[in-house]
Amino acid sequence: MKNILSLSFLFIVALAFSQTKSKGFAVHSTDGKFQPYEFNRHAVGDNEIKIDILYAGICHSDVHHVRGDWGKEEYPMVPGHEIAGKVSAVGKNVTKFKVGDYAGVGCLVNSCGHCEYCKAGLEQYCKEAVLTYHDHDQFHNNETTQGGYSNNIVLTEKFAIKIPKNADLKKVAPLLCAGITTYSPIHYAGVKKGNKVGVAGFGGLGHMAVQYLVKLGAEVTVFDITEDKRADAKRFGAVKYVNVNNPEDLKDLDNKLSFVISTIPANYDPNLYLKMLNINGQMAIVGLPPFEKMPIIPIDKLIWQGNRKVFGSQIGGIPETQEMLDYSVANNIYPEVEIIPATANSIENAYQKVLDGKVKFRYVIDMQTMK
Ligand SMILES: [Zn+2]
Numbered sequence: 001m002k003n004i005l006s007l008s009f010l011f012i013v014a015l016a017f018s019q020t021k022s023k024g025f026a027v028h029s030t031d032g033k034f035q036p037y038e039f040n041r042h043a044v045g046d047n048e049i050k051i052d053i054l055y056a057g058i059c060h061s062d063v064h065h066v067r068g069d070w071g072k073e074e075y076p077m078v079p080g081h082e083i084a085g086k087v088s089a090v091g092k093n094v095t096k097f098k099v100g101d102y103a104g105v106g107c108l109v110n111s112c113g114h115c116e117y118c119k120a121g122l123e124q125y126c127k128e129a130v131l132t133y134h135d136h137d138q139f140h141n142n143e144t145t146q147g148g149y150s151n152n153i154v155l156t157e158k159f160a161i162k163i164p165k166n167a168d169l170k171k172v173a174p175l176l177c178a179g180i181t182t183y184s185p186i187h188y189a190g191v192k193k194g195n196k197v198g199v200a201g202f203g204g205l206g207h208m209a210v211q212y213l214v215k216l217g218a219e220v221t222v223f224d225i226t227e228d229k230r231a232d233a234k235r236f237g238a239v240k241y242v243n244v245n246n247p248e249d250l251k252d253l254d255n256k257l258s259f260v261i262s263t264i265p266a267n268y269d270p271n272l273y274l275k276m277l278n279i280n281g282q283m284a285i286v287g288l289p290p291f292e293k294m295p296i297i298p299i300d301k302l303i304w305q306g307n308r309k310v311f312g313s314q315i316g317g318i319p320e321t322q323e324m325l326d327y328s329v330a331n332n333i334y335p336e337v338e339i340i341p342a343t344a345n346s347i348e349n350a351y352q353k354v355l356d357g358k359v360k361f362r363y364v365i366d367m368q369t370m371k
């Protein structure tokens with residue numbers, strides 16, 4: 001008995017030593033107050049890599065999770081699913097990366113690998129997908145996953161995205177969520193050169209959508225609720241800007257667009273955009289408002305409005321995320337970022353700006369500045 005006890009003690013000690021020490025910033029309740037936080041991640045497995053995080057983007061969905069907008073959350077929570085860094089360790093079976101390579105992580109760190117979604121490269125819809133944070137990793141003793149506002153992350157090489165050497169690294173992180181979330185439905189919808197299209201909500205996701213659509217040669221109309229972004233929309237190549245709060249702006253828009261992507265993260269009227277679609281037009285919905293303020297599309301509107309299609313889309317699978325990143329870097333498509341230092345205070349200030357709609361267009365935390 002004594003031997004078994006001392007053996008299990010040794011096992012626990014060995015496990016503790018082999019774990020990966022991490023530190024970052026966590027919230028401990030919905031109050032949004034960040035504090036320095038030290039925690040353990042699992043050890044680097046044979047098929048896994050460790051990434052030293054250099055940059056972490058602040059996504060609007062981080063703010064939703066911290067505040068519990070999408071249901072009850074567990075705390076402490078280290079948010080962050082837009083991660084860019086450098087590989088600092090590799091397991092013995094790893095072939096995709098070597099130490100010193102740049103690597104990115106988006107919203108997913110694992111999935112079952114054998115369901116129909118995984119086989120199709122649509123890991124984001126796998127029932128066993130493990131989210132980068134606010135999740136439990138059933139492949140690692142149900143460990144609580146913690147995100148990118150931290151100094152490192154450990155994950156299977158399959159879910160890490162290769163960042164080309166010539167990438168503008170400080171701008172890469174938001175591509176792993178804002179980039180793929182807009183790139184995927186635009187390509188799924190088959191938008192082509194000359195198409196008249198709309199982007200509803202001109203924030204972190206919206207300004208990526210505009211860039212992808214302009215690159216495809218589409219004529220882009222941008223919709224938002226402020227005058228402040230009119231000049232920015234032009235600067236990114238939109239042909240028209242509509243302030244939805246201005247009735248004059250909204251004239252003569254019905255039946256004009258073949259595709260609309262809605263990135264709006266708050267309550268709004270989707271029917272406004274549905275009416276703008278022409279016959280066979282498509283509306284992609286990627287912005288997810290808080291649950292208690294969920295917009296509604298009455299089905300009679302769908303029936304009366306000429307074969308319009310509405311579809312939802314969630315990030316993108318791993319193969320498409322790699323494709324998006326290579327495409328973005330090759331075509332010099334990046335988010336417009338404001339780099340902030342890794343302090344609790346600057347993260348909290350950034351969250352307030354996101355909530356106030358004052359962010360232009362993405363905050364990225366320089367994790368190297370963490371004390
Ligand atoms: Zn996101």
Ligand SMILES: [Zn+2]
Nearest residue numbers: 112115118126
């Ligand atoms: Zn699966």
